Amino acid sequence: MATGGFGESSRKSGAGRKANFSAKPALFKLADGRPLQGTLLSQGEFAADLLTADGRIHLLSREGDVYHEKSIEPKSDWLNYNGTLSGNRYSTLEQIHTGNVRKLALAWLSPLTNSPRIESTPVVVDGVMYVTGWNEVFALDATTGQQLWMYRQPHTEGIRSEAGRGTNRGVAVAGGRLFVVTDNAHLLALDRTNGSKLWDAQMGAIADGYSATGAPLVVDDLVISGVAGGEEGARGFIDAYKIATGERVWRFYSVPKRGENGSETWIGNALEHGCGATWLTGSYDPALGLVYWQTGNPCPDFNGDERKGDNLYTASVVALSAKTGELQWHFQFTPHDVHDWDATEPLLLVDQPWEGQPRKLLLHGDRNGFFFVLDRTNGGLLLAEPFVKVNWATGYGKDGRPILTPNFESTREGTLTCPASSGGTNWPASSFSPLTRLFYVRASEGCAIYKKQNDPLVEDRWFGGTAPNEPDIEHFIRALNIQTGKKVWEYPLFGTGRGGVLATAGGLVLFGSSQGSLVALDAATGTLLWHLDLGQIWQASPMTYMVGGKQYFAISGPAGIFAFSLPE
Numbered sequence: 286m287a288t289g290g291f292g293e294s295s296r297k298s299g300a301g302r303k304a305n306f307s308a309k310p311a312l313f314k315l316a317d318g319r320p321l322q323g324t325l326l327s328q329g330e331f332a333a334d335l336l337t338a339d340g341r342i343h344l345l346s347r348e349g350d351v352y353h354e355k356s357i358e359p360k361s362d363w364l365n366y367n368g369t370l371s372g373n374r375y376s377t378l379e380q381i382h383t384g385n386v387r388k389l390a391l392a393w394l395s396p397l398t399n400s401p402r403i404e405s406t407p408v409v410v411d412g413v414m415y416v417t418g419w420n421e422v423f424a425l426d427a428t429t430g431q432q433l434w435m436y437r438q439p440h441t442e443g444i445r446s447e448a449g450r451g452t453n454r455g456v457a458v459a460g461g462r463l464f465v466v467t468d469n470a471h472l473l474a475l476d477r478t479n480g481s482k483l484w485d486a487q488m489g490a491i492a493d494g495y496s497a498t499g500a501p502l503v504v505d506d507l508v509i510s511g512v513a514g515g516e517e518g519a520r521g522f523i524d525a526y527k528i529a530t531g532e533r534v535w536r537f538y539s540v541p542k543r544g545e546n547g548s549e550t551w552i553g554n555a556l557e558h559g560c561g562a563t564w565l566t567g568s569y570d571p572a573l574g575l576v577y578w579q580t581g582n583p584c585p586d587f588n589g590d591e592r593k594g595d596n597l598y599t600a601s602v603v604a605l606s607a608k609t610g611e612l613q614w615h616f617q618f619t620p621h622d623v624h625d626w627d628a629t630e631p632l633l634l635v636d637q638p639w640e641g642q643p644r645k646l647l648l649h650g651d652r653n654g655f656f657f658v659l660d661r662t663n664g665g666l667l668l669a670e671p672f673v674k675v676n677w678a679t680g681y682g683k684d685g686r687p688i689l690t691p692n693f694e695s696t697r698e699g700t701l702t703c704p705a706s707s708g709g710t711n712w713p714a715s716s717f718s719p720l721t722r723l724f725y726v727r728a729s730e731g732c733a734i735y736k737k738q739n740d741p742l743v744e745d746r747w748f749g750g751t752a753p754n755e756p757d758i759e760h761f762i763r764a765l766n767i768q769t770g771k772k773v774w775e776y777p778l779f780g781t782g783r784g785g786v787l788a789t790a791g792g793l794v795l796f797g798s799s800q801g802s803l804v805a806l807d808a809a810t811g812t813l814l815w816h817l818d819l820g821q822i823w824q825a826s827p828m829t830y831m832v833g834g835k836q837y838f839a840i841s842g843p844a845g846i847f848a849f850s851l852p853e
Contacts, residue, residue, distance in 0.1 A: 308434075311335060316351045326433040327426065334426050334433050340461060340478050342433065344412050344426055344832075355428060357412040361831040365566070366406050366455050366500035367714065368828060371634040372568030372577075374714040375788045376829045380836040381851060382791030386805045386815045389849050392837060395430035396845035397423065399437075402451040402824060403841045404783075406500070406714075409830040410458050410477075414839070416846055417500075419451035420467050422475060427832050430848060436480040441469040441491060446516045447564075448496035454566070454825075455500035457508060459528050464508045466497035472510050472524070474531060484531035488512055494519035499564045504576060504607050507534060511563025515581045515627070518558035523567070523578050523603075525610060535610030539563055539580040539598045547598060553591035560584035561599040565629040565712050570645070573662060575613060576605045577634070577647065581627040586752075587695055588623065588737045595620040600628045602649065604664060614664035618651045620686065623695045624677075624735060625706040625752060626652040631715050631785075634661060637722070637767065648767060650715055650726040652708030655681070656770045670770025672763060673709035673730050677702050695735040705733035705755040714785030714826035716794070721809050723764040723773055725786045725794050731758035762786060762796060764811060774811035784840070785826030797823025797840055803849070819847060 311325035313335065323337035333345040333352065344355040367374045381389065397403060400418025407416040414427040420440055424433040440451075448468040457464045462483065463475045469491050474483040488510065489495025494517030501510040507525045515521065521539035526532060539561035541547040551559060560583055567578035580603060583589075583596040600619040603612055618628045633648040639658075647661040654675040658668035669681035678687040687693075692702045707729060715726040733753035760778040765771065784797030793814070794806045801822065805815040821842030829838050839848045 313345065313352050316353050321354070327431040329429070329431055332426065332429045332431060334431060336478055342411070342413055342478065344428055355412070356833050359831065359834050360412065362411070363407070363409045363828050363830045365408060365457050365502060367566065367631070370502070370504070370569040370571070372566070372631050373633040373635060374631075374716040374786065374826065374828070375718055377790045378829055378831055378836050379789065379791040380831070381789070381793070381838070383793065383807055383814060385851060386791070386793060388851050389805070389815055389817070389838070390852055391817070392848045392850040393430035394845055394847050395423075395425055395432065397421070400451050401843070403843055404452050404824045405455045405841045406826060406828050407839050407841065407846060408456050408458055409832070412832045414846070415456045415458065415463055416841060417453040417455050417465055419453060422456060422463065422465050422480065424480065425846065427830065427837070427848075430846065434480040436475055436482070438467065441467070444468055444491060444496045446496050446513050448498050448513055452498040454498060457501040457503045459503040459508070462528060464501045464503065466499065466501065466510055468496055470495040470497040470512055470514070472497075472501065472508070472526060472531070474528070486526055486531040486533065488524050489514070489519065497564070500566045502566050502569065502576075503528070504569050507607070509567065509576060511565070511567070511578060513562050513564040515560035515562035515584060518560065518584060519562065520559060521561035521563045521581060523563050523605065523610070537603065537605055537610045537612065539603070541597070550594035550597045552593040555584060555592035558584055559592065559596065559599065562627070562629070565631070568632045568634050569607065570634055570661065573645070574607050575661070576607045577632045577661065578603055578605065579629045579632055581629050582622045582625050585738070586623075586625045587735060588739065589621055590737070593621070596622070600626060602628065602632055602647070602659070602664075604661070616659055616664045616666065616685065618649070618655070618657065619653045622653075623737075624653070624702060626708055628652065629712055630710055633715065633717050633724070635717050635719070637719070639667060639768075646767075648717055648724055650710045650724070650728075652704075652711060653677070654704045654709035656724070656726075656765055658767060668770055672726065672765055672770060672772065673728050674703045674732070675709070676732070695737040697737050699734040699736045701732055702735050703732035704729065705731040705758060706735070706752045707731075707755055707758065711783060713783050714787065716786050716788040717767065718788040718808050720790060720792065721764075722767060723808065724767050725762065725764055725788055725808075727783075727785060727796070728761045728763040728775070729758055730761070731755055760799060762794065762806065762811070776806055776811045776813070784823035787827045787829060787838075789829060795827045795838060797821065797825070797827065797842070803827070803838075803840060803847070819844075
């Protein structure tokens with residue numbers, strides 16, 4: 286049975302820094318003489334956290350025998366997976382900047398001991414941080430890392446995709462509710478003050494290959510989520526549920542049924558298990574009322590013989606009505622993909638001049654090696670430019686379709702194609718700075734020999750195929766001019782890792798390096814400004830927030846949540 290709030294599991298989990306603490310009634314007399322009564326969520330040597338009857342969590346600091354209430358103002362919250370609905374991991378905070386970042390120091394560390402694969406981005410609201418592990422949610426004091434509450438439910442057996450390895454990327458928050466997916470494709474609503482479960486909606490069944498890993502997205506009175514399970518032949522979809530009740534309002538399938546519009550682009554027998562998973566968080570433009578969601582590759586991954594045609598709406602961005610889920614437009618980055626080049630990379634919505642005129646743009650670095658600029662009002666292609674070595678296409682035509690070369694088609698003998706199946710980039714966060722007008726992306730240079738394989742849907746539901754070997758892959762942080770797609774600067778990385786980037790108004794680009802450091806670069810030049818070796822294999826991307834006038838950076842790693850700030 287799932288446990289949460291102040292249940293037995295939350296008290297004796299051993300997670301975070303609250304292993305032996307039990308929530309209990311408490312009355313504090315503060316230094317200014319005010320009484321403060323409520324439920325004591327955590328208490329340490331130098332701090333405490335108290336939940337009062339009005340649903341507020343008060344952050345307290347201790348000096349000797351006296352407690353002071355910390356002011357959370359001024360503050361800047363990080364409200365969802367990418368910080369804003371635009372999908373752009375850019376922060377206007379500038380307290381930490383190019384001139385003082387060298388003074389950055391570890392403020393606190395909170396371990397997450399039961400989750401082996403941490404890809405979560407923390408969300409911070411009113412001084413409280415919410416972060417996920419494997420079927421776990423932790424609420425932490427964002428100034429100390431002390432655990433306030435924890436929700437946990439058992440892992441689900443039999444899932445072979447990323448969810449079965451413990452991947453979860455975070456939560457969404459609306460008012461007093463918090464939303465998170467579980468490994469078995471359920472969407473949960475929790476009470477934000479104590480972690481108790483409010484509702485539970487099953488999105489898909491594991492018997493049909495479904496699982497879930499992505500952070501939901503709150504849009505007005507709806508919470509929207511995609512699903513994972515492409516490796517197990519699951520048919521991708523995007524769901525919207527009422528925040529208050531968990532009632533499903535609409536669903537959009539990324540792979541149509543036979544006879545529906547788009548099914549004519551699937552010629553053969555692969556349609557029923559065409560994949561197109563939707564596991565990364567989308568973006569939203571409230572002015573246009575459109576939700577933008579990225580879709581996965583078609584299946585079988587490396588053999589298109591039983592799915593001739595474009596295979597809509599896989600490897601695409603779909604623009605959906607936020608109210609109804611109806612498709613307004615789509616753009617397919619890789620028609621008839623046979624390389625595992627899913628399009629589940631970030632979709633950044635920015636308003637910038639284009640050819641001298643204000644435009645609503647969508648920026649996207651795709652796994653197929655091209656950087657795209659679209660008009661997000663209608664999906665029109667404005668720019669498609671390689672940002673890594675590409676040999677499968679010479680570019681994109683005026684019709685928005687790639688101009689293919691012989692290196693696109695896989696063969697039984699093997700075809701050398703660039704980029705490799707891990708792609709020119711992948712799902713880790715990218716960012717655009719309106720100050721530098723540069724797009725920052727984790728880029729990978731490499732090629733692979735792709736062989737056409739027979740990949741039937743076998744009994745244990747593994748449908749991914751065998752990826753080609755990828756020798757000599759080189760990795761970089763690259764800054765691109767969005768008007769041309771050309772590289773402005775690059776910073777070389779060593780090893781692998783999947784941490785994405787964060788750009789700030791302080792002129793910084795931050796990321797977790799492949800060798801275990803947290804790194805800060807000058808956003809304009811790519812010059813190394815600061816690094817701290819933390820010994821982590823980063824799978825997550827950094828974020829930033831402000832509480833009580835102090836700016837913090839935070840990032841999730843195998844050892845837990847690391848938070849950094851400037852010394853007092």
